[in-house]
Every structure is written in C-alpha cells, then in structure tokens.
Amino acid sequence: MSKNLYNGIWVFAEQRNGLLHEVGFELLGKARSLADQSDWPVTGVLIGSDVAPLAQTLINRGADSVLIAEDPLLSPYRLLPYTSVWEQLIEEYNPQAVLIGATSMGCEIAPRVAARIGTGLSSHCVDLQFNSEGHLLQIVPGWGAGAFVSIVCPDHRPQMATVRPGAMKASKETPKSGEIRKAAVQLAGNSIGPEILEIVKEPLEAKTLRKSEVVVAGGWGIGSLKDWGLIEDLAHVLGGAVGATRPAVDEGWAQEWQMIGQSGETVRPNLYIGVGISGVMHHVAGMEQSGHIIAINKDPDADIFNVADLVVVGDFKEIVPLLIEEIRSRKEQW
Numbered sequence: 001m002s003k004n005l006y007n008g009i010w011v012f013a014e015q016r017n018g019l020l021h022e023v024g025f026e027l028l029g030k031a032r033s034l035a036d037q038s039d040w041p042v043t044g045v046l047i048g049s050d051v052a053p054l055a056q057t058l059i060n061r062g063a064d065s066v067l068i069a070e071d072p073l074l075s076p077y078r079l080l081p082y083t084s085v086w087e088q089l090i091e092e093y094n095p096q097a098v099l100i101g102a103t104s105m106g107c108e109i110a111p112r113v114a115a116r117i118g119t120g121l122s123s124h125c126v127d128l129q130f131n132s133e134g135h136l137l138q139i140v141p142g143w144g145a146g147a148f149v150s151i152v153c154p155d156h157r158p159q160m161a162t163v164r165p166g167a168m169k170a171s172k173e174t175p176k177s178g179e180i181r182k183a184a185v186q187l188a189g190n191s192i193g194p195e196i197l198e199i200v201k202e203p204l205e206a207k208t209l210r211k212s213e214v215v216v217a218g219g220w221g222i223g224s225l226k227d228w229g230l231i232e233d234l235a236h237v238l239g240g241a242v243g244a245t246r247p248a249v250d251e252g253w254a255q256e257w258q259m260i261g262q263s264g265e266t267v268r269p270n271l272y273i274g275v276g277i278s279g280v281m282h283h284v285a286g287m288e289q290s291g292h293i294i295a296i297n298k299d300p301d302a303d304i305f306n307v308a309d310l311v312v313v314g315d316f317k318e319i320v321p322l323l324i325e326e327i328r329s330r331k332e333q334w
Contacts, residue, residue: 005065005179006093008040010158012100012109013058013066015048016077022170023101025061027163029171030128031099032062037130040096043067047085049075052182059178062171066180067093073187079108080193085185086113092183095158097136099128102162110162120153121160124262126167126285135159141262141285164286166210166266209258214240215269217260217287220247221276221297221316228253230320231275237327243267245283261286275316279304296320 009031014021024044031042044058044066055066069085086109090098098113100106102124114121122138129137131152136159138151153159209215216235222228228248235242244254246261260267261283272290277283279295279302287293288307295308296316305311312319 004093005041006043006067006095006181008038008042008064008096009034010043010045010067010095010098011058011063012098012106013044013046013054014101014103014105015046015051015054018048018051018054020054020057021101021103021165023103023106023163023165024058025170026165026168027099027101028058028062030163030168032171034128034130034136035064038134041065043095045069045089047074047082048077049073052180055180057173059180060173060175064178066178068180068182069185070182071185071187073192076196076199077105078193078196079112081187082109083112083116084187087116088185089183090117090158097159097161100160100162102164106162110160114160117158119156119158119160120151121162122151122153123162125161125163128161128163136161141281164262164266166268166286167289209241209243209260209265210267212241212267213270214238214273215243215260215267215271215287215290216240216273216275217243217245217277218248218253218275219245219277219283220251221278222248222253223276225251225253227317230316230324234273234275234320234324237324237331238271238273240269240271243287245277274304274308275320277304278302279306 011027011031013024035042041064044063047069049070049072052068058066073081100110110121125138125140127139131137135152135154138161140149216231218231232242243260244258248254249256249259262285266286268289270291272287273294275296284307293308294310295304296312296319298315300313
C-alpha cells in the first residue's frame with residue numbers, strides 16, 4: 001500500500017452553501033477506522049466556491065489531509081462541473097478508494113465519475129471492511145431476509161462506494177494538524193453544463209425523521225389509511241416521528257420521505273417501534289441500528305422479530321390503542 005499522503009482513502013465532504021453534510025463526518029469515522037488497519041492515509045475532498053474555511057473541520061474530524069477544489073463555477077452545485085473536477089483530481093492523485101455519501105448529490109455524481117475513470121462502484125453500502133488481501137469489502141443488503149453481499153473491486157482503482165447516510169457513526173471532533181492543499185482544476189466548454197436560474201427549497205422533513213429519538217413505523221399490515229391514524233397517534237403521544245415501509249408509501253398512507261430502508265432513510269433512534277411490518281432486509285437495513293427495537297405483528301414468524309429487543313404478537317388494532325391510553329395516563333401522572 002502506498003504511503004503517498006493523497007493516495008489513500010478519499011472522503012467526499014459534501015457541502016451546500018458552506019454547510020457540511022453530516023454524512024461526510026460519518027464517512028470520515030469509517031475511513032479513520034479503515035486507515036488504522038492499513039497504511040492508507042485519509043483525505044477529505046472539498047469542492048465548491050470559498051469552501052477553504054471548512055478544511056480544518058475535516059482535519060479535526062479525522063482526515064490526514066484535505067484537497068480543495070475551488071471555482072466560482074462550482075457554486076451552486078451542478079453535476080457536470082463537479083464530475084469534471086472529480087475526474088481531474090482522481091487522474092492526478094490516484095487514490096486507492098473513494099467514499100461518497102448516498103445522498104441525492106452523491107448518487108448523481110458517483111456513477112458518472114466511475115464511468116469516466118473506468119472503475120467499479122458499489123451503491124448504498126451499509127458497511128465497509130478490508131479483506132486479507134487488502135481489498136475494500138463493500139457490503140450491501142442482499143435479496144433475502146438477513147442476507148448481506150460483499151462486493152470487491154480487485155483489478156481497478158480507485159475502489160468506489162456510496163454509503164447510506166446514518167449507516168455509520170460520525171467521527172468526533174478532536175483538534176489536530178494536517179495538510180491542506182488547493183488543487184488546480186480547469187472548467188471550460190462542455191464541463192460547465194446548463195446555467196441555474198433559480199433554486200427553490202423544500203422543507204427537510206426527512207432530517208426530522210433521521211434525528212428523532214423515537215420512531216414509530218408502520219407497514220403493509222396496517223391495512224388502510226384509517227388504521228394508519230393509530231401509527232400517527234402513537235408517534236404523537238411519544239413525541240416521535242412517523243416512518244413507513246415501501247408498501248405503506250405506495251398505498252398513499254405515508255409520504256416518500258417517511259420511507260425507511262435500503263431505498264429510503266436510515267434511522268438510528270433510541271426507540272424504534274415497528275407495527276405491522278414483516279421485516280424484509282430492505283427495510284431492516286434502514287433501522288437495525290436503533291437503540292431499542294419493539295415489533296408488533298400478529299404473525300409469530302415475522303422476520304422483524306429476529307432483530308427486535310421486545311416482541312409483541314397480536315392484533316395491533318387492539319394493542320396500539322391500549323398502549324396509547326397507558327402512555328397518556330402515565331404522562332398525566334408526571
């Protein structure tokens with residue numbers, strides 16, 4: 001393995017309007033852990049305009065070095081300029097691995113960059129490890145309950161992966177020193193792309209779901225929009241957020257941003273209550289790291305019971321109203 005300061009593990013430090021996305025800190029935490037098992041250094045990659053003041057934060061969060069690509073054309077974010085910058089940086093510094101958050105931005109950039117430089121890409125990873133040969137194992141949920149798949153890219157570099165936000169613990173901030181370098185990039189012609197005339201922001205409800213200490217989620221077993229109200233009532237009385245599985249969203253009982261799972265949000269609340277949820281891996285991948293998991297299902301063989309700390313077998317239409325009543329009663333006593 002190379003000891004070049006910029007030839008190790010790269011972490012995309014996604015930022016918008018000068019604010020770093022939390023997933024960058026999560027990736028730095030994992031990259032730092034991987035680096036401790038090898039001699040690969042960790043480099044944070046900052047792209048934008050006037051983003052240099054953010055570099056020291058990345059050093060304090062675990063990066064050995066930071067590469068900065070600044071240009072007025074890089075703000076606001078646009079796919080083609082960012083892709084061009086990534087291609088130039090990778091060709092110049094030859095990193096061993098590139099980790100990118102599976103955000104809307106990351107999922108758009110990563111496959112285009114991988115195609116440009118001719119390497120593989122594993123998407124929506126939930127864990128990363130090294131094997132005995134020093135290859136990066138990129139772990140994704142498989143197509144079966146309880147199954148995970150390890151993907152290896154042995155013949156091409158860099159090894160690229162997008163990682164689900166919330167799947168890993170963020171690194172803690174510890175003041176330290178590191179090298180910060182501004183990279184020279186060229187943006188012209190076809191690398192610029194269309195001009196952005198206006199940006200319209202929508203409320204970030206999903207952030208509330210990810211940050212909530214209590215999440216009550218419902219699945220296909222709820223059966224109707226009318227009964228979905230019990231999920232919302234239980235979440236309300238607990239001061240928590242409402243989550244859902246894909247079938248519940250497809251039925252229109254919940255919104256897209258409330259979906260938890262491989263193709264939705266990853267949550268890590270202190271308390272997760274799953275009601276009427278079978279527990280297929282695509283959903284479990286988004287909630288299995290919760291502090292305490294309670295599952296309510298009338299099927300005694302439901303897969304979600306395999307990851308639950310407390311199992312309740314029975315009809316949620318009878319159980320949830322009693323639970324709501326008991327919680328309200330105790331809150332009144334407090």
